[in-house]
Amino acid sequence: MSHTKRHVARPRPGPDWVVQDVRPYASWREGITECAACGADVDLTGTHYGMELLRPDDAGEKRSVERERFVFCSARCVDIWRRD
Template sequence: MSKTSYPGHGHPGPEWRVSHRASRTDWSDAVERCAACRARVDMSEAHYQVLLERDIDKPGKITLERERVVFCDESCAAEWESTA
Protein backbone atom coordinates (compact mmCIF):
# COMPACT_ATOMS: atom_id res chain seq x y z
CA MET A 1 0.00 0.00 0.00
CA SER A 2 2.46 2.62 -1.05
CA LYS A 3 1.61 5.74 -2.94
CA THR A 4 4.16 6.06 -5.68
CA SER A 5 3.05 9.16 -7.49
CA TYR A 6 3.65 12.64 -6.21
CA PRO A 7 2.20 15.79 -7.65
CA GLY A 8 4.91 17.46 -9.68
CA HIS A 9 8.51 16.80 -8.85
CA GLY A 10 8.42 15.29 -5.37
CA HIS A 11 11.14 13.40 -3.68
CA PRO A 12 11.98 10.41 -5.85
CA GLY A 13 11.96 7.88 -3.02
CA PRO A 14 13.78 6.29 -0.11
CA GLU A 15 16.01 4.11 -2.29
CA TRP A 16 17.81 7.22 -3.51
CA ARG A 17 20.79 8.47 -1.56
CA VAL A 18 22.47 11.82 -1.77
CA SER A 19 25.86 11.48 -3.42
CA HIS A 20 26.77 15.13 -3.68
CA ARG A 21 25.43 18.55 -2.89
CA ALA A 22 26.85 21.89 -3.84
CA SER A 23 26.18 25.47 -4.73
CA ARG A 24 26.70 25.94 -8.41
CA THR A 25 26.68 28.41 -11.22
CA ASP A 26 26.52 26.80 -14.63
CA TRP A 27 27.48 28.30 -17.94
CA SER A 28 24.09 27.55 -19.34
CA ASP A 29 21.02 29.54 -20.28
CA ALA A 30 18.72 26.74 -19.19
CA VAL A 31 15.99 27.47 -16.68
CA GLU A 32 14.72 24.76 -14.38
CA ARG A 33 12.28 24.61 -11.50
CA CYS A 34 13.15 24.40 -7.84
CA ALA A 35 12.03 20.98 -6.62
CA ALA A 36 10.91 22.47 -3.30
CA CYS A 37 9.13 25.75 -4.05
CA ARG A 38 8.71 25.50 -7.83
CA ALA A 39 10.39 28.84 -8.43
CA ARG A 40 12.32 29.37 -11.62
CA VAL A 41 16.00 28.60 -11.22
CA ASP A 42 18.31 30.20 -13.73
CA MET A 43 21.26 27.86 -14.28
CA SER A 44 23.56 30.78 -15.01
CA GLU A 45 22.94 32.24 -11.56
CA ALA A 46 23.97 30.84 -8.20
CA HIS A 47 21.75 27.94 -7.19
CA TYR A 48 21.97 24.65 -5.40
CA GLN A 49 22.16 21.16 -6.78
CA VAL A 50 21.76 17.80 -5.12
CA LEU A 51 22.92 14.68 -6.91
CA LEU A 52 21.09 11.50 -6.06
CA GLU A 53 22.01 7.96 -6.91
CA ARG A 54 20.52 4.55 -6.45
CA ASP A 55 21.44 1.01 -7.34
CA ILE A 56 19.23 -0.78 -9.78
CA ASP A 57 19.53 -4.42 -9.03
CA LYS A 58 19.23 -6.52 -12.14
CA PRO A 59 20.11 -10.17 -12.45
CA GLY A 60 23.84 -10.39 -13.05
CA LYS A 61 24.66 -6.72 -12.62
CA ILE A 62 24.01 -3.64 -10.56
CA THR A 63 23.50 -0.42 -12.42
CA LEU A 64 23.94 2.97 -10.84
CA GLU A 65 21.30 5.50 -11.74
CA ARG A 66 21.86 9.18 -11.10
CA GLU A 67 19.54 12.11 -10.91
CA ARG A 68 20.20 15.80 -10.42
CA VAL A 69 17.76 17.92 -8.47
CA VAL A 70 17.86 21.70 -8.66
CA PHE A 71 16.98 24.20 -5.94
CA CYS A 72 17.05 27.96 -5.47
CA ASP A 73 19.40 27.61 -2.53
CA GLU A 74 20.43 25.39 0.31
CA SER A 75 17.37 26.10 2.43
CA CYS A 76 15.06 24.82 -0.29
CA ALA A 77 17.18 21.68 -0.54
CA ALA A 78 16.96 21.16 3.23
CA GLU A 79 13.19 21.66 3.16
CA TRP A 80 12.84 19.17 0.33
CA GLU A 81 14.94 16.58 2.11
CA SER A 82 13.01 17.01 5.34
CA THR A 83 9.75 16.22 3.56
CA ALA A 84 11.13 13.11 1.87
Protein backbone atom coordinates in the same frame (compact mmCIF):
# COMPACT_ATOMS: atom_id res chain seq x y z
CA MET B 1 -7.83 24.40 12.74
CA SER B 2 -6.40 23.09 9.47
CA HIS B 3 -2.81 22.22 8.82
CA THR B 4 -1.63 22.87 5.29
CA LYS B 5 1.42 21.03 4.01
CA ARG B 6 3.96 23.14 2.20
CA HIS B 7 4.07 22.73 -1.55
CA VAL B 8 6.96 20.60 -2.75
CA ALA B 9 7.42 20.95 -6.49
CA ARG B 10 9.35 17.70 -6.91
CA PRO B 11 8.94 15.11 -4.14
CA ARG B 12 11.67 12.70 -3.05
CA PRO B 13 11.68 9.76 -5.48
CA GLY B 14 11.63 7.00 -2.83
CA PRO B 15 13.45 5.42 0.11
CA ASP B 16 15.84 3.46 -2.12
CA TRP B 17 17.39 6.72 -3.40
CA VAL B 18 20.42 8.14 -1.54
CA VAL B 19 21.60 11.75 -1.62
CA GLN B 20 25.12 11.54 -3.03
CA ASP B 21 26.06 15.20 -3.31
CA VAL B 22 24.66 18.68 -2.72
CA ARG B 23 26.64 21.70 -3.84
CA PRO B 24 26.26 25.29 -4.94
CA TYR B 25 26.80 26.10 -8.61
CA ALA B 26 27.67 29.46 -10.12
CA SER B 27 26.83 28.09 -13.56
CA TRP B 28 25.97 24.56 -14.66
CA ARG B 29 24.52 24.76 -18.18
CA GLU B 30 22.12 26.80 -20.29
CA GLY B 31 18.46 26.72 -19.42
CA ILE B 32 15.86 27.31 -16.77
CA THR B 33 14.28 24.67 -14.57
CA GLU B 34 11.96 24.54 -11.59
CA CYS B 35 13.21 24.55 -7.97
CA ALA B 36 12.40 21.11 -6.52
CA ALA B 37 11.19 22.69 -3.26
CA CYS B 38 9.33 25.93 -4.03
CA GLY B 39 8.69 25.69 -7.78
CA ALA B 40 10.44 28.98 -8.61
CA ASP B 41 12.26 29.31 -11.93
CA VAL B 42 16.00 28.61 -11.55
CA ASP B 43 18.39 29.97 -14.18
CA LEU B 44 21.06 27.28 -14.52
CA THR B 45 23.63 29.83 -15.70
CA GLY B 46 23.27 31.64 -12.36
CA THR B 47 23.78 30.75 -8.72
CA HIS B 48 21.78 27.71 -7.59
CA TYR B 49 22.14 24.38 -5.77
CA GLY B 50 22.31 20.97 -7.39
CA MET B 51 21.65 17.64 -5.71
CA GLU B 52 22.53 14.24 -7.10
CA LEU B 53 20.65 11.18 -5.92
CA LEU B 54 21.75 7.61 -6.61
CA ARG B 55 19.90 4.30 -6.64
CA PRO B 56 21.49 0.90 -7.20
CA ASP B 57 20.12 -0.76 -10.33
CA ASP B 58 20.65 -4.51 -10.16
CA ALA B 59 18.62 -5.30 -13.26
CA GLY B 60 20.61 -7.34 -15.75
CA GLU B 61 23.98 -9.01 -15.41
CA LYS B 62 25.97 -5.90 -14.56
CA ARG B 63 25.44 -3.75 -11.45
CA SER B 64 24.90 -0.12 -12.24
CA VAL B 65 23.64 3.04 -10.59
CA GLU B 66 20.71 5.17 -11.65
CA ARG B 67 21.21 8.93 -11.15
CA GLU B 68 18.71 11.71 -10.65
CA ARG B 69 19.51 15.44 -10.42
CA PHE B 70 17.43 17.92 -8.47
CA VAL B 71 17.86 21.71 -8.67
CA PHE B 72 17.13 24.25 -5.93
CA CYS B 73 17.08 28.04 -5.92
CA SER B 74 18.67 28.35 -2.44
CA ALA B 75 20.20 26.47 0.50
CA ARG B 76 16.94 27.14 2.38
CA CYS B 77 14.98 25.25 -0.29
CA VAL B 78 17.44 22.33 -0.04
CA ASP B 79 16.74 22.17 3.72
CA ILE B 80 12.97 22.42 3.23
CA TRP B 81 12.99 19.63 0.62
CA ARG B 82 15.09 17.35 2.81
CA ARG B 83 12.67 17.78 5.75
CA ASP B 84 9.51 17.11 3.72
